[in-house]
Amino acid sequence: MSKPQNRVRLTAGRVDAFTCPAGKSQAFLWDTDTPALALRVTPTGRKTYVFESRLHGDTIRMSIGTATDWPIEKARGEAQRLKVLVDSGQDPRELERQQQAQKAAAKAAATAKALTVGEVWPLYLEGGKPKRKDAWKPRYRADLEAMAAPGGEKKKRGQGTTRPGPLYPLLALPLAGVNEDVLKSWYDREAVAGKHQAARALMMFRGFLRWCAARPEYRSLTDRDAGKAAAIVESLPGNTRRTDALEAAQVPGWWAGVEQLSNRTASAYLRALLLTGARREELAALTWANVDFQWRKLTIADKVETTRTIPLSPYMAQMLSMLPRMGPYVFASTGKAGRITDTRASHAKALQSAAIEGLTIHGLRRSFSLLGEAAGAPAGAIAQVMGHKPSATAEGYRPRSIDALRPFVEQIEAHILALAGVKFDAQAEPGKLRVVSVT
Structure with a gap:
């Protein structure tokens, strides 16, 4: 100083x-x-x-x-x-x-107030995986991206370009400005093009809002319950529970239609869904590392638990052993995912050939349960193979070992094959069987 x-x-x-x-x-x-x-x-x-x-x-x-x-x-x-x-x-x-x-x-x-949904949405796709899961299921992640796609791309099938996904108009809105009035107005516009698609988009956006509300940096900007407003819920289409499944009389036609598919991987995949009752994504993600031909076991991803192990039945072992090994996945594909992702088109061909209407891919899972009951397998064994959440009231439920499950799985498989008219030597080793389909 x-x-x-x-x-x-x-x-x-x-x-x-x-x-x-x-x-x-x-x-x-x-x-x-x-x-x-x-x-x-x-x-x-x-x-x-x-x-x-x-x-x-x-x-x-x-x-x-x-x-x-x-x-x-x-x-x-x-x-x-x-x-x-x-x-x-x-x-x-x-x-x-x-x-x-x-x-x-x-x-x-x-x-923060000016932060748009579109700025946060990619972060949600990156970090918004479901609870207890390592990542989004590939199919659901693809659906999330499609729902928010800007459109304007050349259609893979048919002429013209794709339209924007239902969620795309929401991306330009400030996150803090998304309230029940905004969502009601958006839903009413999207429902004109398709109520069920708009309803599914709304369910996905609710998940996004829940994720934002759980993060400190977005919590004050998020109206978590905006998508649950009475005015919106009342406009949703009825949620009719599907009950589609193969009837016993339809099994021969369905099986023959699936066997005749030119896409042999899709053919094996669809039959495997019926023979295991697995969810489509669980089976699509099956890797060769989780197929044990020696001890006849399959370890597959599970919706409830991390994984579940089920017996590998004789026909399933034979069918899988005949698939080409094109990478880590059993049901391999040359597509980006490296594995089968969507067999609806193949299934539709088989259904058309068999003159069966309204059977979904998930309907094959219900078919396994119903055909399993018809084969005489216990409800608890069927539930365990399918990966249903255990119920202590059903059949005094207790988990069975693989060896305890095996007779029931083989019993169900034999019943389905008998309905389909398929005969083969169940005692032969995988890769040495000659499958004969009797129509």
């Missing part, structure tokens, strides 16, 4: 003439009109107005601004304002820090 005698009345001429003495890192010229104001100069010639005072026995020094930017009278006024604060016991530096923090918070709030 400079010596008290270095005081003059600051004028434009004195400010311009003031320089830093040689050998000094800085020099001060104090104002007589406003004693707390000084002009500081450095060896480079930079001149800055500073405020200096004492608070609670400590020296406070703050920069006001450069002599180029601040006229002398304005600098005096700012020094006087700071002096009033100090005399009242307030630290101007702390007040300035608080103001800067408030400005930063206001700016962050404004930025």
